[in-house]
Amino acid sequence: MVEIENPTTLINKDYESIELVTFAEWIEGFERLANLGVGLILEPGDDVYLIQNQLDLIDLIALDFSNFDDGRGYTQAYLLSKRWKYVGEIIGINAHLDQLQFMIRSGVTSYQLLESYKGSNEEDYSNGFSLCYQAAANNNGLNLQY
Amino acid sequence: MYKYSEKDTQFLVERVDQFEKQLNRYLSGELDEDKFRSLRLRNGLYMELHAHMLRVAIPYGILSSNQLRALADVADKYDRGFGHFTTRQNIQFNWIQLPEIANLLRDLTDVGLHAIQTSGKATRNITADPLSGLTEGEIEDARPYCELIRRWFNLHPEFSWLPGKFKIAINGAKLDETALRIHDLGLRLVKNKKGELGFSVYVGGGLGAAAMIGPETASFVPIEDILSYLESAMRIYNLKGRRDHQKKLRIKFLVRELGAAEFSRLVDEDWQQTKNDPELKLNLKELQSLKEDFELPIDPINLKGFRDEVDFNYSIWKKNNVRSHKVSGYSIVTISLTKLGSAPGDATSEQMRILAKLGDQYSSSEIRTTKRQTIVFPFVRKDEVFDLWKSLEENDLDSPHQGTLAQIVACPGRDYCDLAKAVSIPIATRVQERFNEMNKLLDIGDLNINISGCENSCAHHHIADIGLLGMQKNGEEYYQITLAGETLHETNIGKKLGPSVSSETVVDAVENIVNVFIDNRKSEEKFTDVFKRIGIEPFKEKVYG
Numbered sequence: 001m002v003e004i005e006n007p008t009t010l011i012n013k014d015y016e017s018i019e020l021v022t023f024a025e026w027i028e029g030f031e032r033l034a035n036l037g038v039g040l041i042l043e044p045g046d047d048v049y050l051i052q053n054q055l056d057l058i059d060l061i062a063l064d065f066s067n068f069d070d071g072r073g074y075t076q077a078y079l080l081s082k083r084w085k086y087v088g089e090i091i092g093i094n095a096h097l098d099q100l101q102f103m104i105r106s107g108v109t110s111y112q113l114l115e116s117y118k119g120s121n122e123e124d125y126s127n128g129f130s131l132c133y134q135a136a137a138n139n140n141g142l143n144l145q146y
Numbered sequence: 147m148y149k150y151s152e153k154d155t156q157f158l159v160e161r162v163d164q165f166e167k168q169l170n171r172y173l174s175g176e177l178d179e180d181k182f183r184s185l186r187l188r189n190g191l192y193m194e195l196h197a198h199m200l201r202v203a204i205p206y207g208i209l210s211s212n213q214l215r216a217l218a219d220v221a222d223k224y225d226r227g228f229g230h231f232t233t234r235q236n237i238q239f240n241w242i243q244l245p246e247i248a249n250l251l252r253d254l255t256d257v258g259l260h261a262i263q264t265s266g267k268a269t270r271n272i273t274a275d276p277l278s279g280l281t282e283g284e285i286e287d288a289r290p291y292c293e294l295i296r297r298w299f300n301l302h303p304e305f306s307w308l309p310g311k312f313k314i315a316i317n318g319a320k321l322d323e324t325a326l327r328i329h330d331l332g333l334r335l336v337k338n339k340k341g342e343l344g345f346s347v348y349v350g351g352g353l354g355a356a357a358m359i360g361p362e363t364a365s366f367v368p369i370e371d372i373l374s375y376l377e378s379a380m381r382i383y384n385l386k387g388r389r390d391h392q393k394k395l396r397i398k399f400l401v402r403e404l405g406a407a408e409f410s411r412l413v414d415e416d417w418q419q420t421k422n423d424p425e426l427k428l429n430l431k432e433l434q435s436l437k438e439d440f441e442l443p444i445d446p447i448n449l450k451g452f453r454d455e456v457d458f459n460y461s462i463w464k465k466n467n468v469r470s471h472k473v474s475g476y477s478i479v480t481i482s483l484t485k486l487g488s489a490p491g492d493a494t495s496e497q498m499r500i501l502a503k504l505g506d507q508y509s510s511s512e513i514r515t516t517k518r519q520t521i522v523f524p525f526v527r528k529d530e531v532f533d534l535w536k537s538l539e540e541n542d543l544d545s546p547h548q549g550t551l552a553q554i555v556a557c558p559g560r561d562y563c564d565l566a567k568a569v570s571i572p573i574a575t576r577v578q579e580r581f582n583e584m585n586k587l588l589d590i591g592d593l594n595i596n597i598s599g600c601e602n603s604c605a606h607h608h609i610a611d612i613g614l615l616g617m618q619k620n621g622e623e624y625y626q627i628t629l630a631g632e633t634l635h636e637t638n639i640g641k642k643l644g645p646s647v648s649s650e651t652v653v654d655a656v657e658n659i660v661n662v663f664i665d666n667r668k669s670e671e672k673f674t675d676v677f678k679r680i681g682i683e684p685f686k687e688k689v690y691g
Contacts, residue, residue, distance in 0.1 A: 068181050069267065071307025075384045078304050083419060098168060098177075098185055105303035128164045131157055133297040134373075135425035136304065145153060146297050146429055 010039060010062060013089055013110040018060055023051075030054055041093070044072035048079055055086045065103065066094035066114070074106040081107025082137035100126040107137030147210055147512055148293065148439035150258035158255040161262060161301075165189050166248035173245065188268055188306070190261030191247060194564060198242040201264040202254065206274035206292040206316075207235030207515040211502040214513055216257040218498035224250045229498065231483070231491040233555060233606055234313070235273055235515045236264055240562060262300060267308045267395070269299035269380075273315045275323040276516040279442060280524055282472045285335045286343060288318035290436035291369070294428060298373050305380045309387035310395030312380065316345075325517065325609055325633035327351045327360045330397045331379060336366060344368045349379055349409065350401030353603035357639045358398045361406035363413060369433075371417075374426040378416040382409065443510040444525050447475030455532040462584060463535055463546040477528050479509075481521040481538065482545040482553055484578075489571045490556045491519030500541045508534045517606070518555055518594070520548060550587040551595060551660065552578050555606065559599035559616065560623075566599030568616025568623035568649070573597055576653045581660075590660060593673050597625075609633050611673040612659055613640045614652065623649045629659065629685060630677035638674070644686055658688040 008020045020039045023046040039060035042048060044067060051058070061080060063073040073092065080086040092103045092111040097120050103111060104126055113122070132142040150158070168185050171177040177185075183193075190201035202217065209217075217237055221229045224246055225239040232238055242250065254260060264271055272292045279287040295314065299305060305312075315324040318335040326332025332348040344366045351360025367375045386404070388394040401409045420426055454464075469478040481501070483493050493501075501521060505513045508530055509523035516522060526534055538544040547553040554577060557563065559570030574597055581587055596610035600617075607613030613628035625647055628640030647655045662685050667676050677685075 069184055069307060070389060071267075071305070071309075071384055074304045074307060075381055078381075096181065098181065099307075101301075102303040102306055124164065124167055129157060129160050129301075131153055133300045134302050136302070143153075146294065146432065 008041070010060075010091070010093070010112075012039070012060055012091070020060075020062060026051070026054075026058075030057065033057075039089075039091075042073075042076055044070045044076075046076075048076045052079075052084055055080070055084060055088070058088055060089040060091060061086070062091045062093045063108065064094055065092050065096060065099060068096055068099070074102055077103065077107035078137050081109075097122065097125050101128065101140070105132070105136045105138050105140050147208075147443065147510075148289075148436065149210075155255060155258060158258070158260045158262075159252070161189075161260065162248055162251045162255060165251065169244070169248060184266065187266035188263060189247075189251075189266075190264030191242075192265065194240060194562060196562075197240065198244055198247070199238055199240050200242045200247065200250065200261055201232070201236050201238045202259055202261050203264045203271045204236050204259075204515050205296055206272055206278070206289055207276050208289070209513045209515065210257070211505040211511040211513060213257045213259055214498050214502040214505065216254060216259060218495040218502070220250055220253060221495040221498065223253070227496075228492055228494045230489060230558065231493060231515050231519050231521070233491075233517045233519060233557075233604060234271055235276070235517060236271055237515070240558070263306075265311070267310050268306045268312065269302070269308075270311055270313045272296050273313070273324055273329075273517065275317055275319050276514045276522050277323060277469075277478060277524075278318060279440065280471055280473075280478055281319060281469075284319045284472075285337060286318045287437070287440060288316040288335060289440045290433055291318075291333070291335070291372070292316050293436055294433060295372070295376065299376075305377070305384060308380065308384055309389045310397070312383075312397065314376075321634050322637070323517070323634065325606070325637070327637040328353055328357070328606075328609060328633065328639075329360065331376070332360055333372070338366050342368065345372055345375075347375065347379070349413075350398040350406070351637075352396050352398040353606060353608045354396070355393065355601040356398065357603070357608045358402065359637050359639060360398070361401065363406065363410040370428045370430060371421050371426075373428055374420040374423065375413070375417050377426065378413045378420065381416055382412045386412075442473060442525070443512070444473055444476055446473050447527065449475045449528055452529050454528070457532075459539075459544075459546070460532060460535050462588070463544055464531065465588075466546050466550060467548040468531060471525075475528055477526050477531050479523040479526045479531065479534060480516075480548045481523065481543055482547045483520065483543075484545055484547050484553055485542075489558060489562075490554055490574060493521075497541070497543060500537075500543065504534060504537055507537075518553060520553070546584065547587070549592050551581050551590050551593045552587055554578065554595045554597060555610070556597040557599050557604035559597070563599060565602055566616060567601075567618045568599050568625065570597040570599045570605065570616060573614065573616075573625070573649070573652060577656055580653050580657055590664065591672075593660070593663070595656065607631075608639045609637075610640065612656060614656075615646075617646060619646065625649065625652045625655075627652075627655060627659070627689070629682065630674045632674045641677075641682055643682065644690055647689070655689045659685055662688050 034057040092108040172182040192199040315326040328351040347364040348360035514522040554574040556570040560566040596607040598605040609631040627643040631640030
């Protein structure tokens, strides 16, 4: 077993515990980390293009949405999901209630809300509309009208 | 006239419902100030000096008379009886109480109006030539494209949290009334050698402290590929735009730092991945349907033998405010709201209702707004122009200032806006008082003055013949003067005249500049022509002596 330094763990959509590495750790040691079943945390400033050819080696990618006004995560999700057809889980972490609809439609497949939103009605913000005006990574069951 | 479908209206209602929940969470303390600020701005809601200001979208500047009546009702019910038409063709209400916002927005949904993305770091209202579809020589009416692009970027999941605001203008005419090259992204409808329709794209223009003219990033994008191209431009901006410096958020800084060639290359590289995606092709069937919706509601009429009324005041007004129409028998009428002492663009609810009624009577119930904060009646029969003028005269809306120096564009300034460094409206009033003789105004001719109260440049002072920018020096209000900005035939940012001048002397400076222009012009030369011929020095000498 290869040791992962400073592991962070996260529960994935199947309620399994999965160890996460940072983007820097992955870039530096992806050959060592490949096939260990690890997940990867992508911060908004991390260059998602650098992992484009390594997606088969990653089980889960966690996109960090903690900064409310930083929209780079939505493009990261789109590139992973729609353009590069990543089949692993794309989880939005540190997510904000009011941004769920944008995250989901950009290609995020699961999410973990920040603690402060516990008990909120997620449906109001994940799927509050009857239609959408643009084709996106995921139309989330909305009728497309454009 | 194009109207939202039931589905579109339902979408507006759903958006209000969602915003009301966010508002209630904020009022109950569940949602913090910073997050609510970000959310409310995406719904056009600002916290101003004295109250909340709401900006309502007027997509590409077109209103039905019923929509204008609804705005008048909002002014009475939720504001102090007036609204302010902006330089981006929208309308603002300055005295809104926070708990009433949802009801206000709900009232507007009944007539297909909303405040979605009228502010915030997302795609803003798309502006168009207020004369779209009305003048000869147009390449194509831009409005159906404006509508399709507006829809596409409405709550777009990938591009609703950009580094900065993102303003788009689209022009289909020969002259550029939209000032597209000072927008974050400007689209010019063009035809290629095969006669196919497409867009030239300009990215990275903008005013503010670092005014820039957007370079061309693509000379021809076929119309069906425009959505994918726009997405690619926004994607590069979203990923690489500056988020670390509050004053460098706009795309112009990214384009400048990367260089236009490198930015274009990155956009093109991304676009090659998506341009053939059938989901991203412009919906040509819907485009055709929209073209039918936007068809002019008038047919040519034969007015052989018609002789217009002879009246001195009417003839002055007509010279300045009436333009020829491409449809025979019709005119385009511009109505100036500018009155001495009132904020340019301000309209009372009573004026709005009068304009709505006159719009029904004389302009097929359609009314347009312009970046010069005026109102356009696009479909007035030539033999009814006099009757319209009489009605305007009765209601004190017959200001003959259109196209003259007195038609000043000004932001709300320090009187209303907490960002402003200096007042704007009182300066506009003083300039109007100085040039209050119609003979003098007619002699000066077409000359525009724009006054911004701060570097945010809401009044677009950089692109005026004479631009005034308010600033503070040792606690006093000063004005920096720029000359010979223009966008109509070519785009030029106004040149700084020299040191800023005090509030006391700024009107003298304006008069001196106008006198240099009059003394030096030859025949029909415009201000920018004179400036290009004689240079800045004669203006400097006269102002700074």
